Amino acid sequence: MALVKYNNNSISTISSAGQLASGSLVPIKTLTASSSSTLSFVDGSNGVVLDNTYPIYLFKIINMHPAVDNHIFEFQGNAAGGSGYNETITSTSFRTIHYENGSGGALSYTGNDDQAQGTDHQHLANGVGNANDEGLSGELYLFNPSSTTFVKHFMAVTQFYEAAAAQASSSVYTSGYFNTTSAIDEIQFKMASGNIDSGTFKLYGIKDS
Numbered sequence: 001m002a003l004v005k006y007n008n009n010s011i012s013t014i015s016s017a018g019q020l021a022s023g024s025l026v027p028i029k030t031l032t033a034s035s036s037s038t039l040s041f042v043d044g045s046n047g048v049v050l051d052n053t054y055p056i057y058l059f060k061i062i063n064m065h066p067a068v069d070n071h072i073f074e075f076q077g078n079a080a081g082g083s084g085y086n087e088t089i090t091s092t093s094f095r096t097i098h099y100e101n102g103s104g105g106a107l108s109y110t111g112n113d114d115q116a117q118g119t120d121h122q123h124l125a126n127g128v129g130n131a132n133d134e135g136l137s138g139e140l141y142l143f144n145p146s147s148t149t150f151v152k153h154f155m156a157v158t159q160f161y162e163a164a165a166a167q168a169s170s171s172v173y174t175s176g177y178f179n180t181t182s183a184i185d186e187i188q189f190k191m192a193s194g195n196i197d198s199g200t201f202k203l204y205g206i207k208d209s
Contacts, residue, residue, distance in 0.1 A: 026054070028203045033196040035067065041203050043185035050185050052146035054205030059140040059187065061158070061201055068194030069130040070163035074121035075140065075189045077152075079182035086119040087184070091176025093123065099168040110172065117179065121190065124156050125172050129163040130197070136160035145184040152178040 029048045031039045041059070043050035050057060064073065076085035093113040098105045113123035128136050138158030145152050155175040162168040178184055189201060 026205045031201040033199040038190040040188040056206040058204040064199030065135040065197045067197040072192035073125040076121040077184045078186035088179040093174045125158040134161035
């Protein structure tokens with residue numbers, strides 16, 4: 001295969017370029033927390049789509065502020081026709097942290113935040129601060145939740161201000177799967193203790209993916 005080289009003159013004659021794929025991220029639903037005990041996206045309810053319309057769904061968590069200091073932000077799902085948000089999960093989690101005073105830069109596995117065929121809500125961040133200038137943002141990907149053949153994989157990353165005593169930037173990377181061949185059609189977010197004081201939660205579908 002011949003190598004084509006361009007110079008300034010040849011580049012300047014280009015009148016148009018190929019277009020990047022556009023419109024693949026489709027907004028579906030926005031929920032706004034206000035002293036909310038839970039925030040749930042339920043397929044078919046209040047305009048929520050969480051079915052075979054899209055192969056990948058993306059949840060964005062923007063400036064989530066908890067009511068209780070130094071606690072756990074988490075999520076779970078329900079299989080179609082299920083209730084209780086207690087699906088079986090196997091997951092893994094690691095964390096990076098760096099303190100405001102420049103000390104303590106570290107990367108570590110967070111064994112307290114993983115599950116092995118557990119049915120608890122899956123931890124996405126542990127130790128989120130609740131002062132006025134603290135909180136969390138992040139995102140969660142859910143892959144092919146409507147499949148009735150395979151388990152349902154997810155990946156998440158959160159960035160948060162760790163509680164005041166730590167005064168640190170902490171990022172948690174979480175991945176795993178719902179170990180069920182039933183479709184997952186409901187996703188719930190909450191704090192392990194206390195309410196979600198404020199924050200914006202957005203659901204998108206990713207088409208052509």
